[in-house]
Amino acid sequence: MSFQGRSGFTLENYGAFLTEPIYWLTFVRTAWYSILVTCIVLIIALPIAFFITKVVNLRIQGALLVLLLVPFWTSELIRVYGWMILLRESGVLNHFLVGLGLFKQPKEMLYNDITMIMGLVYTSMLFMIIPIIGVMESLDDSLIEAAYDLGAKKIAIWREIIIPYSMPGIMSGSIIVFMLVLGSYLTPKLMGGKYSLWFTEQIYNQIIIYFNWNQGAAFGFLLLVLSSLIIWVALKLTKQDFRKVIK
Amino acid sequence: MIRTLPNSKSYLSGFRLFTLLYFVFLFAPLVVTMVLAFNNSMFPSLPWKGFTLDWFFGEGPEKIGIFYDKMNLRAIATSFKVAISVSILSTIIGTMAAFLFEQEDFKFKGALYFLMIAPLVIPGVILGISILLFSNTAGLFFENTFGIDIKILRPGFWLIVFGQFSFITTIVTIVVSARLRKFDRTLEEAASNLGANRFEVIWFITLQYLKPSIIGGAAIAFLLSFENFNTTTFLISSRPTLPIILYHQVRDGSTPVINAISFILIVSASIIAVANLYYRKKEKK
Numbered sequence: 001m002s003f004q005g006r007s008g009f010t011l012e013n014y015g016a017f018l019t020e021p022i023y024w025l026t027f028v029r030t031a032w033y034s035i036l037v038t039c040i041v042l043i044i045a046l047p048i049a050f051f052i053t054k055v056v057n058l059r060i061q062g063a064l065l066v067l068l069l070v071p072f073w074t075s076e077l078i079r080v081y082g083w084m085i086l087l088r089e090s091g092v093l094n095h096f097l098v099g100l101g102l103f104k105q106p107k108e109m110l111y112n113d114i115t116m117i118m119g120l121v122y123t124s125m126l127f128m129i130i131p132i133i134g135v136m137e138s139l140d141d142s143l144i145e146a147a148y149d150l151g152a153k154k155i156a157i158w159r160e161i162i163i164p165y166s167m168p169g170i171m172s173g174s175i176i177v178f179m180l181v182l183g184s185y186l187t188p189k190l191m192g193g194k195y196s197l198w199f200t201e202q203i204y205n206q207i208i209i210y211f212n213w214n215q216g217a218a219f220g221f222l223l224l225v226l227s228s229l230i231i232w233v234a235l236k237l238t239k240q241d242f243r244k245v246i247k
Numbered sequence: 248m249i250r251t252l253p254n255s256k257s258y259l260s261g262f263r264l265f266t267l268l269y270f271v272f273l274f275a276p277l278v279v280t281m282v283l284a285f286n287n288s289m290f291p292s293l294p295w296k297g298f299t300l301d302w303f304f305g306e307g308p309e310k311i312g313i314f315y316d317k318m319n320l321r322a323i324a325t326s327f328k329v330a331i332s333v334s335i336l337s338t339i340i341g342t343m344a345a346f347l348f349e350q351e352d353f354k355f356k357g358a359l360y361f362l363m364i365a366p367l368v369i370p371g372v373i374l375g376i377s378i379l380l381f382s383n384t385a386g387l388f389f390e391n392t393f394g395i396d397i398k399i400l401r402p403g404f405w406l407i408v409f410g411q412f413s414f415i416t417t418i419v420t421i422v423v424s425a426r427l428r429k430f431d432r433t434l435e436e437a438a439s440n441l442g443a444n445r446f447e448v449i450w451f452i453t454l455q456y457l458k459p460s461i462i463g464g465a466a467i468a469f470l471l472s473f474e475n476f477n478t479t480t481f482l483i484s485s486r487p488t489l490p491i492i493l494y495h496q497v498r499d500g501s502t503p504v505i506n507a508i509s510f511i512l513i514v515s516a517s518i519i520a521v522a523n524l525y526y527r528k529k530e531k532k
Contacts, residue, residue: 051262071273073516075474078509081497082276183370200372220373
């Protein structure tokens, strides 16, 4: 369908993508931000997963796991809405900050790139933490104890034992988070500003607003190719097997 | 470093603080949404103007609570119908698929498995437009060549059900497969030796064993379907589901009635989640 024009086969729809800078700029931005979000999520998720599986008291471990899961059973829309109430100009956070005298006037904290990235990190967090916890649980404590007894520093233990061991979990988490962020529509639309256009919004606009289904199909196909390509490169770089990662 | 080793105080308290901050980050938006559902104000924001239940039971004309809000109630009903259909369909097919991939061996099994897994790594938006384009093309084809109008292929209730079914089944299959993999097949053999036929074996032995994961899978399917936006948004007709109607209200701004809906959804989702976990823990013991 993406190759369909007014008269049979055409590459016109892909041509439009290359000649209109707004299209491919959005495309590159989306890809770049998705990778960025995945990295941030990974950096936050690793210590949390480690803390819950290895450090914290066994008695509260179960409770922490339940607490971790509960917010993610509610829909993405409601979670984003919560952030909007918190951050917008008439929002709760501004109310408190002005009340405390830290701000003279309410400041608009919604609708910019940083908020959007934070929102994306928030909505996709769980899908990184759960696979990593799954792998870390099977990591034998005695490995870390042995390294510690032999005088290894914390950084060395992380670099030599924990991260290599958790690699399958990290990879499957990263893939899921990356795909979710790349394909998300609500969060960038509601939390991003007018310059934070996401590629899925372009697809949506083409199909729902302009009724240009062929153009939309072309964009959809491009997004699919991009996501498969980035995942393939990431798997090759870390030498993981797709089948093992997906399970 | 870990709980069996001596740890310095600063290391532990640093870790605890980090985790605490993380959980505050996790729950802040949900708590705020829920609290503001009870604020006696026309806007979902502070200052606090007193406690009210109007956003649940208000009859209007100024404040219309959720139980009198026709548009939102209709959307909730549609969502319920879709979610129930999807979870029934995908649980049945997903369980069958789990049997197929875990217990049988056949040609092209790897390729088929890959195809089944694929919806997990395809963005929902792309699934949505693909299903829309496919059904539309097929519908046009039938209409032009045979002159029949197939309603199922038009955007609407059944297309939403099939669209969500296409990726939720995969998730149910994975959940059920995980448990089926641990099933001891000698139990089946024992039952067969004792004179049970194949149907009885599956009904009384295997399915009994799989019950927790089938119930869990159905619960996940229901929730996923109920809250899906990305795929559904391309497949709706005049009767949208709840997430789509909520999205328009959130984007354009609305009264705290959205908070009331969110409150109900958050509480019920939490109850399902905790019940699910509790049930699973009991099974383990």
